[in-house]
């Protein structure tokens with residue numbers, strides 16, 4: 145059986161006095177048995193819950209935080225890990241799975257919801273930051289059995305294929321039209337003194353550029369938004 149011995153002492157970096165020698169490594173005989181036992185210990189450590197490990201390292205898990213969110217008109221009291229994103233709070237805690245997790249990095253727009261009427265990527269914000277606020281998801285846009293005009297227009301214009309981006313597109317388009325009605329310009333707005341109630345296709349494309357459609361249903365989405373815009377103004 146092969147054996148090796150690790151050094152018992154380690155010479156000090158500074159100074160030459162042998163009294164400065166540190167006793168860092170105890171003598172350990174590395175045998176087959178040591179390796180098997182050490183490996184078993186590592187396996188046990190990796191399978192321990194994080195809280196148990198944190199107790200040994202001084203790390204402390206965050207205290208759960210209680211918040212109230214008004215979602216689609218209904219008040220929800222939640223107690224969450226404060227690191228929970230708004231998207232995960234909606235999907236995992238409230239089973240509102242209409243908002244989709246595409247990239248989880250703020251790059252696709254599939255998770256778009258309206259917070260106090262303004263569109264945001266719910267994967268990029270923490271639920272606790274919206275305590276007391278009103279949130280509208282795609283589930284809250286319809287009026288009973290009647291689709292929201294933006295939903296109806298998407299259906300009429302065949303503005304989706306797989307549908308994964310669609311709820312984000314719809315929420316984003318609703319928020320975008322509200323922004324333009326309030327006169328918010330976009331990067332391609334030529335005349336900042338003009339009202340932005342009538343949007344060109346370039347304006348719509350620019351304002352919706354944060355919502356990616358992997359099925360490339362863009363022409364139909366733009367057509368649907370033009371129709372909904374006419375119905376809403």
Ligand code: FES
Pocket residue numbers: 244245246247248249250251252253254255256265266267268
């Ligand atoms: Fe939020 Fe992609 S999932 S932007």
Ligand code: FES
Pocket residue numbers: 303304305306307308309310356357358359360361
């Ligand atoms: Fe498939 Fe847009 S419809 S990603």
